Amino acid sequence: MEEQSVYQLALKCAEREIPAAEFLNLYKEFFNERFSKNMSENDDSEINGSNMEEVATTLSLNFEELLNTGNSYLLVDYIITVLFVNYNSDLVRVAFPKLITVENNTMLIHFCSKLCAFLSQLSDKLVTDQLCKDLPNVLIPSVLNADYRNSSNELLVSFAKLLQRLLKFITTPITIQKDNAREHSHALVARLSHINKLLHKRLGQMIDSKLIFKDSKVNVFFKDPAHEYIHSPSLTSPQFISSPMSINKTPMSTTSTSKYKDMRLLRYYKNIWLNNKIHNWEPINSDFLSRYAAISPTLFQEGIPSSQSSDTLLTDLVETSFTCFAQFVSNKQYHQVNSNLNLLERKWVIFISKHLPLLILKHSSKNPHVITKALDNIDDKVIKAIRTYYSEKDDIKSRNEDLFDDYSTTSLDIRHDFMKSLIMLNLLTPNVINDYLREDETIDVKTLVTSDDLIINSSQGIKESIKDIPAFVSNEINSLEMEMLNDSSTGLTNGLYQVLTTFESVAPTKQKDIAIGIVNLLKESIGNSNYDKITKLCALLYFNFGHSFTTILSFVDPLTITELLIKFVDDSWGTSSNLKTEMSDDNSYESNSKALSIGWGLLLLIVLSNNYGISLPDVALQSSTISSTNTFSIQFVSKLPEILDTYTIDERNERDPNTQSKSHKLVQSWLSDLFVNGAISDELSQNTQTGQLSTLIPFIIKQVLLAAELGFVSDPSNLLTGFEYFLQPYMLVGLIKVVYWLEQFLSGLKNRTYPEALIQTMFTLLNSILNPSTLNEESRTFHNAILRLNAVPLLKVVRKFRSKNEPNYGVYYSESESSATVGPLIDKLVSVLNMGSIYNVDSRIINTETMYSQTKPIGYGKFLILDENPIxxxxxxxxxxxxxxxxxxxxxxxxxxxxxxxxxxxxxxxxxxxxxxxxxxxxxxxxxxxxxxxxxxxxxxxxxxxxxxxxxxxxxxxxxxxxxxxxxxxxxxxxxxxxxxxxxxxxxxxxxxxxxxxxxxxxxxxxxxxxxxxxxxxxxxxxxxxxxxxxxxxxxxxxxxxxxxxxxxxxxxxxxxxxxxxxxxxxxxxxxxxxxxxxxxxxxxx
Structure with a gap:
């Protein structure tokens, strides 16, 4: 090699263990000094092109020699950084085929592994676009050109994984023109079948669905020549295709009966796959369309393949989605009267109205006729089912309106939400939407938004367009006051609150940017221990304004947020100080901020677990940073209604006599200071960790209420001061278990006969902590959030305590007919439920107006076993x-x-x-x-x-x-x-x-x-x-x-x-x- 070359530069850098990023800077300096001058002297593009080819040949020989003779894995990092971080198509075209054929197997295996890791984390769109252009002519043919027959098993698996990673960038089938590529792919798959069966299965499916070899036609869908209807999603006249599990079938022409042998509907498999994808929060990412296209070839193994374009796949996906949604709402309307489930419906609405337009934006040819064709092809019965469902929803909303109001309203449904998003993304013209309304209805197209700009109203009332989403999220979080969340009129002065309350009307592109911006800011705030920002972000997500949290979870993996919060809560809880430190004037603000941020993180984890179905233990098991055996947050969430009859400071040593003695003294001291002395002493504050409050406060409240039930509390006013002490910001976390335990306690109280005076005493005590007359600004929002956790079951049991003389013939109560202690508590619970969007709840439960039961009895559970619907x-x-x-x-x-x-x-x-x-x-x-x-x-x-x-x-x-x-x-x-x-x-x-x-x-x-x-x-x-x-x-x-x-x-x-x-x-x-x-x-x- 020449004295001054990239080869020598790389070897010297490897000896000094210089990182790849620094080597790239040295390489650029070397390149500019050595090659740029010769290329820039020539104006002729052909000469420049020839010079570039010579340079690329020289560099590729250097790279090849490095892999053949080098013994440092850093050399592999250098080569990958030069080729793919500083992406140059001319250099890749010359160098990559040489690198795949080097003789040093150890370095080659490492090269393939490191390149796979790099490609899996590649996020630079410019590099991705350039790489995708080189896939059919350079990258994939080079990998397929390797000598598979004489390669070791380890090297063969490395080649297979690299090819699999490259194929993941392909969204629609590409043609490989290189000779013998098909034979090489067969050799690779054949050897792989004896080494790694799972990889063999996956890679074979990907090659079949994504690569079209020279002089052949391979398709993502396999079509039986006897069944041309397979591409039609119409369900009016269902046709059948071969079972995915059929092997060695008899030819279709043998007998008339065998014509029907093992025949199934492809639509079912697409339906159940799509429903699972949406129900389980799986990401709608760049691989979504290719995975959807692979359903057919991975299940149905016979038939002659034919090609399908992205537009055809998108058309099929649109038709499938609307058909699935129609079946969903029809089942819900006619077969599920014993349930109040509606979260999955919201997920479907988000998928169709937001994610489908994004998939069309990314993968389609931008031809508007593709979308209109898909909408036109939707079966009439599908449209009828959707219209019927939305019409009934509109009727329910308008039943309390003026009976003499004769003004007509336009009937819109999910199709129009879908089209509005397409119009925002300039994929559809506004006037098209009127073609999909009833004949006597129209929409003023001038009112439709025709861009995806994010617009907010500034404090001066001026419309402002937001360009930098991350900066906008950060700035608005800084200016947000927690009190704004309790009052929508004052909250609208904050831009982020404005956006989240109207999140459904935001363009899909901006929804995705906001979701990523919020999660990134939460991660950054946790890393920096910025407790104020953590509190505000968790509060905004918790209340789910405008279904914003649900939408954000559809763009960002819920497991990521869950893992982040578990680690934050556990780490912060484990480092909590004693109560005296929390109460000191010097650290009061910081301590309250920390306590509130931990509490808000805990509330969000409860919502993710109980409302959104995310299993916290499963997240811990799959995480490399969370202990699955010793985590406070998971144990706490799994035992929410549980308040033990005996308090212990340390549950791990609860049988230890010394621990029992300390626990008993601690409880006695708290009861004495709260209800006798009226203040917590310095000695007691030194002996109490703030982390203990989550179990100590519920225990004290439980003991007081049990004592009141037994008649030991004659004057509740003596206890109110102590109860109100629990409403301080750093103590509110103790109410979380209380709102769950009260459900069973009040149910037992109602089932037994007690004097009215005792019941009034109970509710006087409960109102002091659940519906206090005054709360400071730091506590009010957190207190409302805690009540929301279990407000629906509490409403069910509290409403049973209303006075007997009020009417009760299938109508909701009227506030004036409830007692002075029960009525205000009911109002409070209803008001906190109305602060944001909730799911799986009968909407009539939280309606503050009188409303007769109409289609079905009011149920407080999401799944009811009724007489007419037994198991x-x-x-x-x-x-x-x-x-x-x-x-x-x-x-x-x-x-x-x-x-x-x-x-x-x-x-x-x-x-x-x-x-x-x-x-x-x-x-x-x-x-x-x-x-x-x-x-x-x-x-x-x-x-x-x-x-x-x-x-x-x-x-x-x-x-x-x-x-x-x-x-x-x-x-x-x-x-x-x-x-x-x-x-x-x-x-x-x-x-x-x-x-x-x-x-x-x-x-x-x-x-x-x-x-x-x-x-x-x-x-x-x-x-x-x-x-x-x-x-x-x-x-x-x-x-x-x-x-x-x-x-x-x-x-x-x-x-x-x-x-x-x-x-x-x-x-x-x-x-x-x-x-x-x-x-x-x-x-x-x-």
Whole structure:
């Protein structure tokens, strides 16, 4: 090599261990001195191009020599930094093919691994765009050109992972023109099948769906030539395609019956996949469209492929989304009168109105006809269902309006929200929206917003356009006063509060920027211990103004926010000082700020867990920074209603006599100082940690209320001063457990007979802490937030204490008819619930006006078991849904998941599984003209098992671990769970009649079918204890999964078969379904 070269520069830098970022600066200086002068002297672009090629050749030889002869991994970092951070297409085109073929396997493996890591974190859009342009002609052909037949296993896996990472940048299929690329890809996949089966499966699917090789056509969707309708999402005349689990099928022309063999609706799989994606908060990112496109090829393995453009995929996705939403609202309207679930509906609205337009903006050709074509192709029954649902919602809103008001209103629904967002993004012209209204309705298109600018009203009343979102979020948080959140009129002077209260009208692009800005600021504030900002950010998110928090969670992974808050609360709680420090004048403001920020973080964690369904233990298990065994926040949230009868300072040493003595003295001292002396003494404050207040204050309140219940409190005024002491900012965290415990306490109080005077004493005490007459500014907002946590159950029980002489014939109470102590508390609870958006609550509960019960009785729970909707009937309908092959499940996923949690996954699985097996053996398959054999009815189980897999698994990594977990020979690592092996199958609950109505096929079945029960057979239960091994992370994470139930069943039956307890056929059948679950787990797109 020449004396002065990049080769020598890199070796010298590696010897001195200079970081890659600094090497890049040295490289740029070297490049400018050595090469730039020769290139700049020539004005001729052809000469410059020739010079650049010579330079690139020289540099690539240097890089190649570095990998062949070098022994420092820093050299790999230098090369990747030069090639991809300082991206130059000409240099990559020449250098990359050489680097893939170097002879030093150790350096080459490291190069592939480091490049994968770099690409996985690549966020620079400019570099990404340049890289994507080089994918079809340079990067992917170079990787495919490697010598796979003579490579070591480690190097082959590195090549495969690098190719997989490059393919993830592809959103629509690309054509590879290089000769022999197809043969090389086959060689790679063939060898990979013997080394890493999971990687082989994934990479093979990605190559098939994303690469079109020279002189061939490969598509993301496979089409059966006999079924051209596969691309049509229309459900008016459902057509069937081959089952994903069918293998070695008989040709379609053999017999007339085999024409129907193992045929299913593709729409079902897209429906259930999309519902799971939205229900489980999975990100709608750049991979979303390619994953959606991969549903068909990963499930349906036969047919001749044909290409599809991004526009075609988007058209299909739009039609699918509206069809799914129509089925969702139709099920909700007609089949779920016993529930008040509406969070999933809000997620659907956000997805269709905000995320779909963003996907169109990113992936479409910007042709407006694509969108109008998709809207025009939506089935009439879908539009009818959506219109009917929104019309009924509008009717409910207007029932209390003037009966003589004859002014017509425009009927808008989710289609118009979708179009408004497209208009904001300049993907649709404003006048198009009038084409999708009824004939007698129009919208003034001049009122529609035609840009995605973020506009706020300044304090001077001037409209201001915001350009720098992160700076805007930070500045407005600084100027926000917590008191503004209690009064919407004063809060509107703050720009961020303004935006969040009208978040639904903000353009999708700006919603995403605000979401990222808020989360980044929260992360930064936690890192800097800026307690004021943490408090304000958590408060804004907590109240969910304008559904803003729900929308933010759709743009930012909820697990990220949850992990951030758990770590903050645990770290801050563990370093809390004693009470005297908190009460000192010098540190008063800072201490209050810290205490409030911890409290607000705790409230937000409770909301994420209880309202949004985020499992805090699962987040801890998957986190590398959180202890899953010793975390205050998780333990606190898991035991919210629990206030022990005996207080202990340290629960870990609660049996220690010394700990018991200290705890007893501490409680005695607090009771004495609060209710006798009227102030906390210095000695007591020194002996009390602020972290103990969350359990000490609830214990004291519980003991006082129990004493009052027993009649030991004759004059409550003597206790009020002590209770009001708890309303100081740093003590309010103690009320969190109280608002949960009061629900059961008041229910017990109402069920027993007590004098009216005692009841009034109770509510006088409760009003002093739940509805105080005065609160300082620091405490008021936090106090309101605590009441919101459990306000609905408290409303239910408190309303039972209203005076008996007031009317009670299905109407809400009137304030003037409630007692002086009960009425104000009810008003307070209603007012805090109305401070922001809430979910899964009957809206009539929080309506302050008199309102008659109309369509259904008022229910305070989100899932009600009523006389007309018993569990048996609900389960029967759901089983019929799986059996009748509807394009959607009979109930929506939120409803169905509540049902599974209620009856347990194990019972749900065995009830549905045994019933489907019985029906298949007894009746054959629905839509079949003749009864056929059991082997031809596997598609019924395919339906069911696809649902089970999507219920269990959320991500590819999750799937890979679970596959390894279930694939292991012998017994899985889990605690002993009794498995029931049934030697005879259970009987079905009900038979069905065929459905001829298209609307029934689209939106569900009639539930008025007659049932036919077979005589009950004796079922022999054989209980087998699986072997006990140590628990592992996956066993805990999948503790409630169907896969674990199926695996335990297999293990149990294996033991029973070996001991002669069950026949071989029974054991082989279970193994077959175990393999079916595993096959779908390996093939699903997550």
């Amino acid at each position: 048996n009937k609900i389960m029967t309908n759901q089983m019929n849904s799986f059996w009748n092959l509807h394009s959607s499940t009979f109930y929506n996923l939120d409803y169905l998941y509540e049902l599974i949690d209620l009856i347990t996954p194990k019972k749900f699985f065995f009830d549905v599984f045994q019933t489907l097996k019985y029906k298949s053996n007894t009746y054959g398959v629905p839509v079949m003209r003749n009864k056929i054999s059991t082997t031809e009815t596997e598609h019924v189980m395919d339906y069911f098992f696809y649902f089970l897999v999507l219920y269990d698994v959320r991500s590819p990594d999750d799937a890979a671990k679970f596959i390894n977990f279930m694939d292991t020979e012998g017994h899985m690592d889990t605690s002993p769970v009794q498995s029931e092996v049934q030697l005879k199958t259970e009987n079905p609950l009900k038979t069905e009649t065929s459905q001829d109505d298209d609307f029934d096929m689209l939106f569900g079945e009639n539930d008025n079918e007659t049932s036919a029960q077979e005589p009950e057979e004796d079922i022999q239960i054989l209980t087998v204890e699986p072997k006990v091994n140590e628990n592992n992370e996956m066993a805990i994470l999948k503790r409630n999964s169907f896969g674990r139930i199926i695996h335990e069943l297999k293990v149990a039956e294996e033991e029973a078969y070996k001991s002669g307890g069950i026949p071989k056929e029974k054991y082989e059948e279970t193994c077959h379904y175990h393999e079916k679950y595993l096959a779908l787990l390996k093939g699903c797109v997550f």
